[in-house]
Amino acid sequence: xxxxxxxxxxxxxxxxxxxAAGYVVKTGVAxxxxxxxxxxxxxxxxxxxxxxxxxxxxGRSGVEVACAADVDINRAKAGGAAIEKAGGKAPEVVQDxxxxxxxxxIDALVCAAPNHWHAPATILGCAAGxxxxxxxxxxxxxxxxxxxxxAARKHNRAVQxxxxxxxxxxxxxAMQLLWDGEIGRVYHANSWYGNARGPIGKGLAAPxxxxxxxxxxxxxxxxxxxxxxxxxxxxxxxWHWGNGELGNNGIHALDLCRWGLQVDYPNRVVSAGGxxxxxxxxxxxxxxxxxxxxxxKKSMAWDGMSCNRHRNDFVTFYGEDGAMSIDGGGNCTxxxxxxxxxxxxxxxxxxxxEHIENFVAAIRNDKPLDLNQEILSGHKSTxxxxxGNIAHRTGRNLTCSTEDGHIIGDDKAMKLWQREYxxxxxxxx
Ligand SMILES: NC(=O)c1ccc[n+]([C@@H]2O[C@H](COP(=O)([O-])OP(=O)(O)OC[C@H]3O[C@@H](n4cnc5c(N)ncnc54)[C@H](O)[C@@H]3O)[C@@H](O)[C@H]2O)c1
Numbered sequence: 001x002x003x004x005x006x007x008x009x010x011x012x013x014x015x016x017x018x019x020a021a022g023y024v025v026k027t028g029v030a031x032x033x034x035x036x037x038x039x040x041x042x043x044x045x046x047x048x049x050x051x052x053x054x055x056x057x058x059g060r061s062g063v064e065v066a067c068a069a070d071v072d073i074n075r076a077k078a079g080g081a082a083i084e085k086a087g088g089k090a091p092e093v094v095q096d097x098x099x100x101x102x103x104x105x106i107d108a109l110v111c112a113a114p115n116h117w118h119a120p121a122t123i124l125g126c127a128a129g130x131x132x133x134x135x136x137x138x139x140x141x142x143x144x145x146x147x148x149x150x151a152a153r154k155h156n157r158a159v160q161x162x163x164x165x166x167x168x169x170x171x172x173x174a175m176q177l178l179w180d181g182e183i184g185r186v187y188h189a190n191s192w193y194g195n196a197r198g199p200i201g202k203g204l205a206a207p208x209x210x211x212x213x214x215x216x217x218x219x220x221x222x223x224x225x226x227x228x229x230x231x232x233x234x235x236x237x238x239w240h241w242g243n244g245e246l247g248n249n250g251i252h253a254l255d256l257c258r259w260g261l262q263v264d265y266p267n268r269v270v271s272a273g274g275x276x277x278x279x280x281x282x283x284x285x286x287x288x289x290x291x292x293x294x295x296x297k298k299s300m301a302w303d304g305m306s307c308n309r310h311r312n313d314f315v316t317f318y319g320e321d322g323a324m325s326i327d328g329g330g331n332c333t334x335x336x337x338x339x340x341x342x343x344x345x346x347x348x349x350x351x352x353x354e355h356i357e358n359f360v361a362a363i364r365n366d367k368p369l370d371l372n373q374e375i376l377s378g379h380k381s382t383x384x385x386x387x388g389n390i391a392h393r394t395g396r397n398l399t400c401s402t403e404d405g406h407i408i409g410d411d412k413a414m415k416l417w418q419r420e421y422x423x424x425x426x427x428x429x
Contacts, residue, residue: 040360042108042133043067043091043100045121047079048232049135050112053162054079056356057110058087063360066106069097071213072232095213097121101128107363111135112162116241119144120220120427122159122375126151127429131158131363133356136255137247137382138375142405143418145379145386150429152375158368160359161378163255165330167355170348171256174324174332178260182334182344184321189261189300191253191316193245194309197286199278200237203229220425229281237282239393244284245304247385255373255381256315256326257300264380265405266292269398271391277307290388295402302388380405390416 040063044050047070058065065083068091070076080093092099100109101124109125111118111134119139125132132152138161139145152159165171178186206228208214214226221240236242258264273288286306293299305311315326322343323335330350336343355372362370383405390413391398399408407413421427 038062038364039064040108040363041066041106042110043069043097043103043106043130044079044110044112045069045097045100045117046111046113046135047072047075048112050110051075051079051082053110053112053133053135053356054083054091055086056353057360058083059353060357060360064089065091067092067094067100067103069094069100071095071216072211074211096216098124101125101130107131108133108158108359114217114235114241115243115247116140116221116235117219119148120425122148123151123427123429126155126157126159129155129157131359131368133160133162133359134375134378135162136251136378137161137243137385138378139382139386140241140243141417141419142383142386144427145375145382147427147429148375149379152368154429156368158359158362158371159375159378160355160362160371161373161375161382162355163252163373163378163381164351164355165252165256165326166259166351166373166377167358168330168348168351169354170330170332170346171326171351173348174326174334174346175260177334177344177346178317178319178324179262182322183317183319183324186261186317186319187298188318189257189315190318191250191257191300191302192305192311192313193249193253193302194305194312195245195249195307196309197306199280200229200234200282201280203227203281218422220421220427222420222422227281234282237284239283242284243385243389244288245286245306246284246288246290246302246388247382250288250290250302250304250388251382251385253315254300254302254384257302257317258381258384260315260317260324261294261298261300263294263296263298263300265402266294266384266387266400267402268293269384269387269391269400271388273304273392284389285392288388288392290384290391292384292387386416 044054054065068080084090108131111121122132205225208226271290273285276287288304291301314328317324330348332346334344358372394413
């Protein structure tokens with residue numbers, strides 16, 4: 001199949017390919033003819049973060065990484081070699097992730113491509129009958145998150161977002177203690193991220209490197225020229241593909257805040273910050289404070305410092321009778337009253353293995369909703385990042401519906417609820 005097929009052309013082709021491969025196509029969903037078995041086969045899209053996910057998937061009993069797909073052929077090959085070395089069996093190595101969708105023996109798509117690909121790939125994956133493990137943030141914009149929930153429901157697929165701390169045994173135990181009243185009524189959560197990132201410079205238009213299929217890298221995003229300072233990783237700092245530090249790392253912390261406070265959609269969102277440290281091409285803030293108010297006298301905040309890691313706490317909950325902090329590694333500490341006196345510690349890990357095991361179990365048990373970070377919950381947490389970024393980009397305070405998070409009375413802000421797509425690549429459920 002040529003590299004430059006758009007979504008419509010691809011979907012048409014995939015249906016034909018699916019039929020030829022022996023799929024049963026029912027109500028638009030291609031399902032493998034085999035009944036669910038103990039063996040789970042996954043295909044991984046994007047082999048940087050995806051390489052580490054692949055090794056964790058491959059290390060689980062009865063799980064096989066059958067395909068490694070990366071538009072950067074060097075990364076695809078390196079990922080494939082690492083998977084083979086760890087597991088003894090070589091996966092198919094491809095540049096085009098659609099080979100995963102076409103393969104009837106693959107049960108799940110693992111999407112660790114850049115953010116602009118998360119929702120479109122998940123939606124195509126569900127339509128092809130695949131369960132999907134999608135990295136955080138689950139979407140590039142709020143509308144996509146809503147479409148992902150629809151796709152998961154329509155095709156009855158397990159869709160798990162990769163905020164792995166949702167499966168951490170220590171954090172899960174600490175959350176239960178929090179809800180049981182260990183520090184009284186909990187009313188606020190604060191969270192932080194710190195790093196010492198350097199400048200990304202001023203990029204120059206450049207020829208696309210031989211090893212990269214740039215058209216497929218762009219996929220659903222409207223076409224722009226190739227520049228020499230955006231791929232890999234720096235796409236995070238351009239609104240066209242990424243969601244800044246808030247969507248990159250803020251999501252982990254805000255997801256814990258939302259989980260512990262037991263809240264869904266905020267009614268008010270404010271933002272302060274900007275690109276303060278370096279004069280370069282980066283569009284997204286390196287210094288960013290966002291705050292959210294919820295019904296029931298609860299609030300949360302995130303303080304992101306991309307270029308100064310002086311203070312690097314993670315998450316702290318404040319209650320009427322104490323506080324509880326979670327560090328980046330999943331260790332939780334309860335403090336007594338309004339003091340720094342340690343009352344209780346629950347130490348553990350951040351759930352990397354458990355999160356994948358939870359996803360595999362949902363597939364094996366045919367219980368697509370039995371997930372620790374099911375897409376509906378993933379969307380609610382991701383939406384906090386989108387709303388914080390929309391408040392930043394419009395320079396306005398946002399008032400939101402507590403029913404679905406939609407922005408009330410601000411058409412300019414609601415324009416950022418969704419994006420423009422490369423023609424033919426609009427995600428459709
Ligand atoms: N949960 C976590 O702790 C965690 C950690 C790191 C990264 N992530 C997430 O993983 C994602 C990837 O991050 P990264 O740091 O690996 O970024 P990256 O830019 O280094 O790597 C992305 C990879 O995806 C590939 N890719 C792009 N389009 C593709 C396509 N159409 N098909 C196949 N491959 C494609 C790229 O070539 C690249 O190798 C991000 O969304 C990030 O937020 C999550």
